[in-house]
Amino acid sequence: MKKATIVVSAPYMGNRLFDLGNKSLNRDDCLRAFFLLKEEFKLKGYDLSTQDVNSEIESEVVIYNEMPKDFSNVVKEKSYLLIFESDIIRPDNWDLRKHDQFKKIFTWNDDYVDNVKYFKMNFPNTFHYTNPEKCLREKFAALISGNKTSRHERELYSERLKTIHWFEKNHSYDFDYYGFGWDQYNFGSQVIGKILKKLGAYKFLPKRTTCSYKGLVDSKFETLRRYQFNICYENGYDITGYITEKIFDALFAGCIPIYWGAQNIRAFVPENCFIDRRVFSTNEALYLHLKSLKYESILKYQENILAYLKSEEAKFFSSEYFAKNLSKKILCLKS
The missing domain is CATH 3.40.50 (Rossmann fold)
Known part of the structure; x- marks a missing residue:
């Protein structure tokens, strides 16, 4: 061979x-x-x-x-x-x-x-497929990502952090977030973080605790199946074709993605399968829109998602x- x-x-x-x-x-x-x-x-x-x-x-x-x-x-x-x-x-x-x-x-x-x-x-x-459900899910919104920083002009790490802070301040009961590093202090510098990690210094620092942080996940699929919405921002925005697993993690779980990332996302994923974060000027405007959605609208999103995942267009992913x-x-x- x-x-x-x-x-x-x-x-x-x-x-x-x-x-x-x-x-x-x-x-x-x-x-x-x-x-x-x-x-x-x-x-x-x-x-x-x-x-x-x-x-x-x-x-x-x-x-x-x-x-x-x-x-x-x-x-x-x-x-x-x-x-x-x-x-x-x-x-x-x-x-x-x-x-x-x-x-x-x-x-x-x-x-x-x-x-x-x-x-x-x-x-x-x-690929996983989740059938539309007969009732609303027990939990409202989730975010799953690592706690990272970047000075790149198109980074979205800071927008994830702003979203976390906004929900914790205003509607913590409607929001959970998961991922590595959120319980550690972030010094705003990847260099400092790498030095501290190499020296093993993080274990001597106190853990950060917030009311909405729920730790790590064993399965994103099983976790997201409990939530109605998933805030899934790419690492950067307006990068043509940069569509990672983040939006698909939500789609597979029948969890409606709130997406921000590739500028041409609608060329690959139908707009009736996700909520485009770019449409909303603030987190408050986004939240009010999500709260306004009735069961019939949620059901329609789930039906659209399932149809898309079973389509020829989705197989390319x-x-x-x-x-x-x-x-x-x-x-x-x-x-």
């Missing part, structure tokens, strides 16, 4: 990238797309493994999961780049000089896709499509 490799960060090496039984890494089945990708390569006569199992040098196909730090083993004619993170998280992903080192690049960014050098790749998801499309494109382009 021919060898292919995918270059990943340390936690995913040792083929842990494909291990669906690893509960710490495969949260909400996020590794299924790569498991299926490995299976698709196998059907085509390739053993796809991480770089510590199949080295870059001995592999006929090399896939880089995000921009590599080390280019010493990059051979352009057999190297393919997957870009998942935006420049808010990984500015090096968008260094065009580095793009020249790869034969082809796969990205969600519609501004780049030309089907010559750059090919469309959406964030993959394991599935793990199955990711694996089949990526393997086909890479191996066809290789030949």
Whole structure:
């Protein structure tokens, strides 16, 4: 069998990238797309493994999961780049000089896709379906994300924080939020935070407690099924095609997304399936709108969501499509 490799960060090496039984890494089945990708390569006569199992040098196909730090083993004619993170998280992903080192690049960014050098790749998801319900849910609104900061001009971390503060001050009984880092002090600097984490200093700081913070979640799907609305902001706004798992986490759970992110979201997800946060000038205006929605309106949203998830348009965001499309494109382009 021919060898292919995918270059990943340390936690995913040792083929842990494909291990669906690893509960710490495969949260909400996020590794299924790569498991299926490995299976698709196998059907085509390739053993796809991480770089510590199949080295870059001995592999006929090399896939880089995000921009590599080390280019010493990059051979352009057999190297393919997957870009998942935006420049808010990984500015090096968008260094065009580095793009020249790869034969082809796969990205969600519609501004780049030309089907010559750059090919469309959406964030993959394991689909779930939730039937419309006969009554309103027990809880009102939730937000699930990590506590992060950024100085990027298009970041939305600060808007998440503003939303949390507004709800806690005005309507805490209608709002819960989850995720890592919210019970730790945020010093407004990623550098300081990384230093404190490396030194193990966080354990000596008192925990932050707020009335709406509910800790971590084992399953976003099971958690969101209890809520009517999910506040799901991307890490950044007005980035073309940047549609991550956040809105789909809500859709799968039949939880109405309050979305802020990709400027062209309506080209991929029908506007009758989510509430566009950009329409509202304040959190208060948003809250009043949500409170005004009657059961019939909620039911209609849920029906629209289910219809969309079962449509042909939605399949482009599935793990199955990711694996089949990526393997086909890479191996066809290789030949």
